[in-house]
Amino acid sequence: MMAQTDVLGLDGAAAIVLGVGPGMGLETVRVLASAGARVTCVDLQEDIAESAKELAAELGSEGMALTGDATDRSFVDSVVEQSVSRWGRLDSSVSIIGRNQLATLEESTDENWTSNWDINLRPPLLLTQASAKAMKKQGSGSIVVITSINGTLSSPRAAAYGAAKAGLVSMMRTAAVEFGRSGVRVNAISPGVVLTPRISFLAGSEEGAQFEARIPMGRLGSPHEIANTALFLASPMSSYVTGQVIGVDGGASVAYQLPTPEWKQH
Numbered sequence: 278m279m280a281q282t283d284v285l286g287l288d289g290a291a292a293i294v295l296g297v298g299p300g301m302g303l304e305t306v307r308v309l310a311s312a313g314a315r316v317t318c319v320d321l322q323e324d325i326a327e328s329a330k331e332l333a334a335e336l337g338s339e340g341m342a343l344t345g346d347a348t349d350r351s352f353v354d355s356v357v358e359q360s361v362s363r364w365g366r367l368d369s370s371v372s373i374i375g376r377n378q379l380a381t382l383e384e385s386t387d388e389n390w391t392s393n394w395d396i397n398l399r400p401p402l403l404l405t406q407a408s409a410k411a412m413k414k415q416g417s418g419s420i421v422v423i424t425s426i427n428g429t430l431s432s433p434r435a436a437a438y439g440a441a442k443a444g445l446v447s448m449m450r451t452a453a454v455e456f457g458r459s460g461v462r463v464n465a466i467s468p469g470v471v472l473t474p475r476i477s478f479l480a481g482s483e484e485g486a487q488f489e490a491r492i493p494m495g496r497l498g499s500p501h502e503i504a505n506t507a508l509f510l511a512s513p514m515s516s517y518v519t520g521q522v523i524g525v526d527g528g529a530s531v532a533y534q535l536p537t538p539e540w541k542q543h
């Protein structure tokens with residue numbers, strides 16, 4: 278068991294981050310490298326993976342850039358193999374990749390369902406399977422996946438995305454149960470509305486204000502707040518946490534909206 282004085286330090290640890298574009302992925306590389314972890318930075322786009330690797334080096338750690346399609350099992354297996362070969366171990370894996378490809382149920386095609394499942398469920402599944410093999414050998418490790426508030430709460434045009442994210446939570450829980458005795462922990466982060474580049478148009482907009490009005494903390498989240506939660510889950514600070522979904526949503530997932538804040542039942 279860790280000593281009482283242990284903090285978030287990850288000196289000498291090795292991590293993989295899948296999907297390192299500006300936003301949650303790059304911020305996760307930033308916080309892991311700042312805490313001392315060496316980071317394998319993986320993305321479909323070479324320039325994005327290279328920038329993340331350079332960021333790790335600028336922060337006094339080390340990075341390795343790998344480019345490929347994380348829906349391809351042989352590529353993800355090779356990411357873990359190259360990572361273990363380079364750093365000698367694997368302490369944490371964080372899978373960021375995911376996207377809401379919107380469609381109403383009436384207009385939703387087989388292609389829409391398949392692509393939502395492929396991009397939201399397949400990369401974290403493949404990384405969990407490959408990481409667990411390496412982590413079980415060393416008897417420790419932490420796997421983190423990113424689900425969504427849409428995996429729990431419903432909104433129009435998000436059936437396929439929500440089903441994939443809910444499925445991801447189910448996979449994560451099973452992994453936590455199966456790997457528990459091997460020292461491998463598996464958890465999920467469930468973001469609410471987070472100002473990533475994809476939805477940066479919400480900042481300061483009327484639409485953004487409408488979201489904020491429904492969030493108990495009254496503001497949208499930042500990628501850094503997701504990354505800090507990933508750091509907590511990757512570190513020994515969370516040594517007894519497994520199979521959990523941590524909502525990072527300003528309280529949005531626990532709020533039941535009344536007609537007005539002052540409304541009283543008569």
Ligand SMILES: NC(=O)c1ccc[n+]([C@@H]2O[C@H](COP(=O)([O-])OP(=O)(O)OC[C@H]3O[C@@H](n4cnc5c(N)ncnc54)[C@H](O)[C@@H]3O)[C@@H](O)[C@H]2O)c1
Binds near residue numbers: 374468
């Ligand atoms: N932004 C939000 O408000 C919000 C809310 C809830 C959940 N989420 C979840 O957070 C995560 C991050 O969202 P984001 O908008 O920052 O993502 P993003 O699409 O901006 O970043 C994902 C990165 O993954 C890379 N990528 C995409 N497909 C890939 C593939 N097949 N192989 C390898 N790399 C690939 C992209 O190049 C990109 O750099 C997603 O899982 C998303 O579902 C976001």
